Amino acid sequence: MNANHPDLKRMTPPKLSLGDRLYVPQVIAGLAVTARHMAGVVFGDSAITVQYPEDQHIPSPNYRGVHRLNKDESGRVKCVACMLCSTACPAHCIDIVGTTAPETELWGDREKYPASFVIDELRCIFCGMCEEACPVEAIELTGLYDLTGLSREQMIFDKTKLLSVFDLTKDAEPMRYGSPPSRPTSSTELVRDSI
Amino acid sequence: MWAIIGIVLKIGVVVGLMQGTVAYLILVERKVAAYAQDRIGPNRAGRHLTLPFGIKINLPFGLLQPIADGAKMVLKEDVVPTYVDKPLYILAPMIAIIAATLGFAVVPFGPVGPGQVMQFQIAPGVDIGIVYVFAIGSLAVYGVVLAGYASNNKYSFLGGLRSSAQLISYEVPLGMSILGMVLLAGSLDLGKIMAWQDQHVWGIVAQPIGFLLFLVSGFAETNRLPFDLPESEQELVGGFHTEYSAMKFGMFFLGEYMHVITVSYLTVILFLGGWDFPGLSVEQTGLLSAILKVLVTAGKVSFMIFLIMWIRWTLPRFRYDQLMDLAWKSLVPLALVNLVATAGIIQLIRG
Amino acid sequence: MNEITTSEFVRSLLAVLLGGGGVYLMLPKGVSGISPRRGFGAGSAAFALALLISATFWSPPGAGLSRAFFVLFGLTSIASGTLMITARDPVHSALWFAAVVLSTAGLFLIAGAQFLAAGTVIVYAGAIIVTFLFVIMLAQMEGKASYDRSARAPGRSVLSCFLLMWALAYALISMRSDARATVEGGSARLLADERILIPTPSITRVGNSPPQSGLSEVLRRASRPTAQLPERSNPAGPHVAGLGATLFADHLIAVELAGGLLFIALVGAIAIATPKPPIRPVVRVASPPANAPRL
Numbered sequence: 001m002n003a004n005h006p007d008l009k010r011m012t013p014p015k016l017s018l019g020d021r022l023y024v025p026q027v028i029a030g031l032a033v034t035a036r037h038m039a040g041v042v043f044g045d046s047a048i049t050v051q052y053p054e055d056q057h058i059p060s061p062n063y064r065g066v067h068r069l070n071k072d073e074s075g076r077v078k079c080v081a082c083m084l085c086s087t088a089c090p091a092h093c094i095d096i097v098g099t100t101a102p103e104t105e106l107w108g109d110r111e112k113y114p115a116s117f118v119i120d121e122l123r124c125i126f127c128g129m130c131e132e133a134c135p136v137e138a139i140e141l142t143g144l145y146d147l148t149g150l151s152r153e154q155m156i157f158d159k160t161k162l163l164s165v166f167d168l169t170k171d172a173e174p175m176r177y178g179s180p181p182s183r184p185t186s187s188t189e190l191v192r193d194s195i
Numbered sequence: 196m197w198a199i200i201g202i203v204l205k206i207g208v209v210v211g212l213m214q215g216t217v218a219y220l221i222l223v224e225r226k227v228a229a230y231a232q233d234r235i236g237p238n239r240a241g242r243h244l245t246l247p248f249g250i251k252i253n254l255p256f257g258l259l260q261p262i263a264d265g266a267k268m269v270l271k272e273d274v275v276p277t278y279v280d281k282p283l284y285i286l287a288p289m290i291a292i293i294a295a296t297l298g299f300a301v302v303p304f305g306p307v308g309p310g311q312v313m314q315f316q317i318a319p320g321v322d323i324g325i326v327y328v329f330a331i332g333s334l335a336v337y338g339v340v341l342a343g344y345a346s347n348n349k350y351s352f353l354g355g356l357r358s359s360a361q362l363i364s365y366e367v368p369l370g371m372s373i374l375g376m377v378l379l380a381g382s383l384d385l386g387k388i389m390a391w392q393d394q395h396v397w398g399i400v401a402q403p404i405g406f407l408l409f410l411v412s413g414f415a416e417t418n419r420l421p422f423d424l425p426e427s428e429q430e431l432v433g434g435f436h437t438e439y440s441a442m443k444f445g446m447f448f449l450g451e452y453m454h455v456i457t458v459s460y461l462t463v464i465l466f467l468g469g470w471d472f473p474g475l476s477v478e479q480t481g482l483l484s485a486i487l488k489v490l491v492t493a494g495k496v497s498f499m500i501f502l503i504m505w506i507r508w509t510l511p512r513f514r515y516d517q518l519m520d521l522a523w524k525s526l527v528p529l530a531l532v533n534l535v536a537t538a539g540i541i542q543l544i545r546g
Numbered sequence: 547m548n549e550i551t552t553s554e555f556v557r558s559l560l561a562v563l564l565g566g567g568g569v570y571l572m573l574p575k576g577v578s579g580i581s582p583r584r585g586f587g588a589g590s591a592a593f594a595l596a597l598l599i600s601a602t603f604w605s606p607p608g609a610g611l612s613r614a615f616f617v618l619f620g621l622t623s624i625a626s627g628t629l630m631i632t633a634r635d636p637v638h639s640a641l642w643f644a645a646v647v648l649s650t651a652g653l654f655l656i657a658g659a660q661f662l663a664a665g666t667v668i669v670y671a672g673a674i675i676v677t678f679l680f681v682i683m684l685a686q687m688e689g690k691a692s693y694d695r696s697a698r699a700p701g702r703s704v705l706s707c708f709l710l711m712w713a714l715a716y717a718l719i720s721m722r723s724d725a726r727a728t729v730e731g732g733s734a735r736l737l738a739d740e741r742i743l744i745p746t747p748s749i750t751r752v753g754n755s756p757p758q759s760g761l762s763e764v765l766r767r768a769s770r771p772t773a774q775l776p777e778r779s780n781p782a783g784p785h786v787a788g789l790g791a792t793l794f795a796d797h798l799i800a801v802e803l804a805g806g807l808l809f810i811a812l813v814g815a816i817a818i819a820t821p822k823p824p825i826r827p828v829v830r831v832a833s834p835p836a837n838a839p840r841l
Contacts, residue, residue, distance in 0.1 A: 283637075321660065323660045326661065326664040327660075329672075330665075333667065333671065334667065336676055337641075337671075337676075341641075352683065359676050359679060363673055
């Protein structure tokens with residue numbers, strides 16, 4: 001763009017008053033601001049710090065944490081192994097092996113179900129695309145944020161582990177079924193040995 | 196012989212106290228930073244602690260944090276990169292800490308003068324007083340410049356360059372800002388300047404511009420925000436101490452805080468009356484008054500240190516050209532005008 | 547002036563020869579027969595020996611600590627000076643210069659000149675050498691230049707310098723033995739001091755003349771011939787105040803002249819450094835908008 005282009009908007013720096021140019025009044029005003037904040041923490045309780053291990057941080061309802069695989073009323077995994085989530089995943093961290101559902105009464109209304117469903121949580125970027133792609137609301141991101149493990153292998157979540165995350169969080173974060181979930185509560189805790 | 200032992204003892208006590216104070220100043224700094232940012236700051240170290248013999252203590256405010264910090268500094272791996280200029284690399288933090296410590300030698304931290312119970316000064320009776328402090332203070336720049344050069348790293352190098360220009364520039368207004376007080380008190384001796392303030396008024400009343408100039412230049416000399424261009428984390432990674440780790444880095448840190456203590460003491464002595472307080476005067480020479488005076492000075496110094504931290508967490512950093520403009524176009528002319536005006540008024544009053 | 551003894555003559559000659567040879571070996575010489583490191587080692591050894599021999603001529607003031615400090619500062623200042631001219635790295639050179647200044651300030655302190663010591667440190671170590679460092683670091687980032695790797699005409703410069711030094715040492719040694727010879731009993735130092743401070747009878751006469759008042763007195767004191775040293779006026783006065791009084795009474799003209807010279811230099815520097823209006827490329831636009839503010 002030319003320097004004299006008519007669409008170019010020219011900004012002039014604001015004129016400083018004498019007080020601004022002397023620095024001192026402005027410095028004092030700034031000191032007053034920080035003093036207010038300091039007094040607020042020391043004498044009031046304006047500190048926003050959460051004392052973490054004692055007080056649990058409650059993330060916002062649309063926080064995207066660890067995945068879970070939802071179960072339906074009869075306890076079956078809701079996933080129909082359609083591969084939409086693993087196709088949508090930009091990080092390619094979902095690996096699904098689908099098989100034909102057995103001809104039993106329990107699986108009578110299904111054609112396929114996932115024999116294995118593995119998510120590499122270290123690869124996942126927690127974008128939530130899988131959640132949006134899923135036609136049966138089988139995969140969801142929970143509000144669990146303290147995702148830890150001692151090895152890379154521990155961070156590769158298989159179907160059992162993902163289903164256990166559902167058991168862990170189904171009370172705190174009910175399945176959405178189209179309606180927004182209620183706020184997750186402080187009982188959203190990850191039991192250490194289950195994952 | 197006893198005199199030498201006494202001096203050595205005094206040096207030991209003062210330096211030891213200073214190092215301990217520095218450790219806690221780092222905690223205070225972190226607390227002030229946290230409070231200014233609506234946080235709480237370190238509050239874990241020292242809580243629910245079980246000592247030997249089953250003694251349980253519960254210290255508030257993270258009071259043992261300095262011990263944890265110090266242990267971290269000492270125990271970390273001391274990495275010396277292969278491409279550094281090794282003698283200078285090792286020398287730089289030493290210079291930083293030695294210069295910061297030596298400057299305190301003539302600073303009176305309590306009453307001094309004839310007839311006192313004790314001379315609260317490591318080297319009493321130095322004629323040139325404050326000039327000595329400036330001489331040692333002007334050596335502190337070597338620590339930063341050498342660290343920047345020896346590290347053989349572009350960021351460190353830029354930090355060192357900035358520091359040399361900044362410190363030379365701000366030494367000029369720093370030196371000139373105190374001349375007004377020196378003229379009024381008629382002496383370079385810090386003890387006599389305090390005595391003058393006790394008999395007349397505090398320096399901040401007599402020399403308000405001098406106080407402001409001293410404060411600003413003192414900030415620049417201690418390399419602290421808003422004048423921390425030599426290290427500026429955001430642009431220069433860590434500036435001159437990018438390549439330093441473990442205790443060598445800790446020594447720079449210690450040096451910086453000792454510098455803060457010295458500058459605070461000087462401000463208090465030159466402009467806030469030193470030990471002067473309603474009810475205290477030069478004539479009192481007893482032990483009780485001496486202790487009171489030391490405490491009053493320490494209290495004022497604590498306030499100054501708090502002020503320095505408060506300003507650090509309030510103001511953003513200067514740009515480099517603004518820094519130079521401030522020194523040469525504002526502070527130096529202002530200091531000259533202040534000096535001439537003071538000299539003129541003194542001449543008029545004294546005839 | 548007394549003759550110096552044979553032992554003193556031999557010692558001084560040995561010191562100068564060893565020192566000169568050592569410095570010659572230490573100087574960077576680019577391509578030469580001996581390896582630079584071995585040459586430096588041999589040279590520094592010879593120089594250290596010369597330093598020890600010359601130290602036998604020193605007469606440190608006082609005893610105990612002040613004697614120890616005198617020897618320490620003396621040795622460091624000479625050694626740092628040599629290292630300064632022989633260092634390969636210009637930054638190291640500047641730092642050795644700083645070491646020279648600091649040890650000289652220490653010698654000033656021992657002599658009781660506190661203000662001079664502090665002033666030297668502030669002006670030289672604190673400002674000038676830092677500016678040197680600044681310039682070296684800014685100008686020479688690519689490494690050492692050719693003039694860092696080899697000294698220019700090391701042989702001739704060492705020869706002339708050490709000849710001059712030997713002449714100086716000879717004069718000093720003979721003067722010292724003179725002072726020792728004349729003073730018998732009492733404090734040698736004190737008498738020697740007085741002899742230096744009151745060298746001619748005219749000064750004592752000036753000091754005893756009736757004091758005049760005001761401007762004429764200042765002018766009279768300031769316009770004293772500079773070849774003569776003033777009488778020690780008010781020796782018990784405070785140190786810094788006495789220095790100020792001397793500077794602004796006895797040396798008023800010199801101080802004012804120096805101040806004027808520095809001021810002219812400052813004006814000149816500003817005149818040179820004032821930025822010229824920058825030459826901007828002409829922007830070829832048919833008709834720039836009239837209300838647009840200029841860049």
